[in-house]
Amino acid sequence: MTENKKKKNVPVPAAAETAAETVSVARKNDSGRKKHEQLIHIAKRGGMESWKAWLIRGIAILAALFVSAGLILVLSGKNPIEVFREFIKGSFGTSNKFWFFLFNTAILLCISLAVTPAFKMRFWNLGAQGQVLMGGLGCSICMFYIKDSIPSTALIFVSLAVSLIFGMIWAVIPAVFKSVWETNETLFTLMMNYVAVQLIQFVIAKWAPNGSGVLQPFNYISKNGWLPFLAGKEYLIYVLIVAVVIVFMFIYLKYSKHGYEISVVGESRNTAKYIGINVKKVIIRTVAVSGLICGLAGFLLVESGHTISSGLDKGFGFTAVLVSWLAQFNPILMIFSSGLIVFLQRAAAQLAFSFRMDNSLSDILTGVILFFIIGSEFFINYEIHFRKHKKEVK
């Protein structure tokens, strides 16, 4: 408690420009340490022009790619040009590969779009994996039990409806508890993921005839309820559906009343309350939308694979969080961030095939890129002042 006694001897600083600097100078004196200004002082920025922010992010991505290239060089021992050629081959080498790349991007994009409204509201919905799985479960239940009793188009719509409802319910449960009792949504939604995984395993165990854990494709003879090929391409319809979702989410977040309420609640709960927004209702409604679109993603995944497994979402549930964050919750930019991640994944698969490297290389690269972007956010949100010998007017 000797620090308190020293407070009385604080000399008034000669010309401290900002309050922050005054505080830092005074604080140094308080603790009785050296009586001079800190070498590096951090202050929060009021805001930054958008193009500057994206320039910083762009530099971060370039730096990350540079480091990644170095990593690949070290790990594979191959010529970087060769490696880069394989990267391109992975996503664009053949027509099949290209459509597969588009399909994966579409699904990842769908899930990322789903979690975005929740994140904008600062509701950390880490339960996308579970919501996608439940959506898939809904579709699977319809396909498995209805089989051929209703026409194909009707079956598609029924499955879709059930998927949406299942996904929505799975997301709303944690949201309700958050609204009422402030239950930590990060942890709740996380746990719901694994309950969903086990539910899927349970259903598969019930359906698989001999405990093999592998299901026959749904309705594979009659193809009842299967999504149609458009223009002869299997994956075209998925891309189109997700394109609709992109437009919807963009308009919803930017131009609708709901979108406005979401951003206000996200910025400040109290402000929302004082304006008259029913915060509890907004939270539940927004998370319901989140779960709904996750359910759609689950429906699309089951339709494309014609079966269900606990690995249905291919880890996209978590990756979507990163994609959404990378794009700063902007639906249009998410097209690029999801494309980038899928591109890396396809690239790693190609490298695994050509150079016998493990698939997981894409995870390493994704991690590196994310670290750089996360780090760059600091420079966007805060500014650094260095100790000056002459005090200038700012």
Next chain:
Amino acid sequence: MLSSFAINFITASVNQGTALLYGSVGEIITEKSGNLNLGIPGIMYIGGICGMIGGFAYEKNCENPVPLLCVLIPLLLSIIGSALMALIYSVLTITLRANQNVTGLALTTFGIGVGNYFGGTIRNTLGLPFDFELRVCGPAFKMTLPFADKLGDFGEIVCSYGFMAYLAVIIAVIAAFVIKKTRVGLNLRAVGESPATADAAGINITAYKYVSTIIGGVIAGLGGLFFVMDYTSASWTNNAFGDKGWLAVAIVIFSLWKPKIAIIASYIFGALFICSVNIPGLSSSDKELIKMAPYVFTIIVLIITSARKKRENMPPASLGLSYFREER
């Protein structure tokens, strides 16, 4: 006295639970300082693969590996690897004030990627067989107390584990003591509950957050090391550890951020995990329902504690939030 089934069940539960215990105690220490480190699953993978690489390099380059070094080298490498990962997390979230959820998930993706990559590539490029094990390291880690065999049932239940299982309990007890009964622990709790207040009292927020996150990461990494070296007898299969890292995060919540409860919770969750394998006569679908139980229990605990709002059982108030002094 006890049926051999019961004995096997108990020992298997403890073995399963030990990795979870390391992970949860590490995360408890981290969360007590206000850092929600969702990178723990990734750090556990890194702890495992670093130990594996260390042991592999040592055995390959040495004619007659010494068992003691076979334990120390993987241990050292595992600690270094986990500390580095926790350091990345710390720099990003504490100094650069990044969003903790995103950083943690990125770290998990990265960590699991690194683990699987090196595990898979080493196997591929060296053409190792599927059930490759390190000859000396595995048994070195599994070495039990010499008199264990002679104590019959009791001996098997209590004394038949590798040293890391006991180390886990010791670490948990020490952690509980430090957090609850020492000044350092008090300061740590203050940092986690209200960094602004702790800062005003003169506690060095940055130092406490860094040290607790790194120590927490190292302890969690030991869990990965135990799994790889002891449980799977020093062999590596990609994704063998599975989602157990998230189960450790669940245990943190379930044990109300108290390491001593975490000990029991880890063993219970370990037991539930293997219930599905060990209990005869259960249909395969019922087994899956049992595997759901740990997560459901955790959710129930989460709901009850948030409803009752008893101060001691709540998560640290500043969990997941970055601290910036100027914004107090």
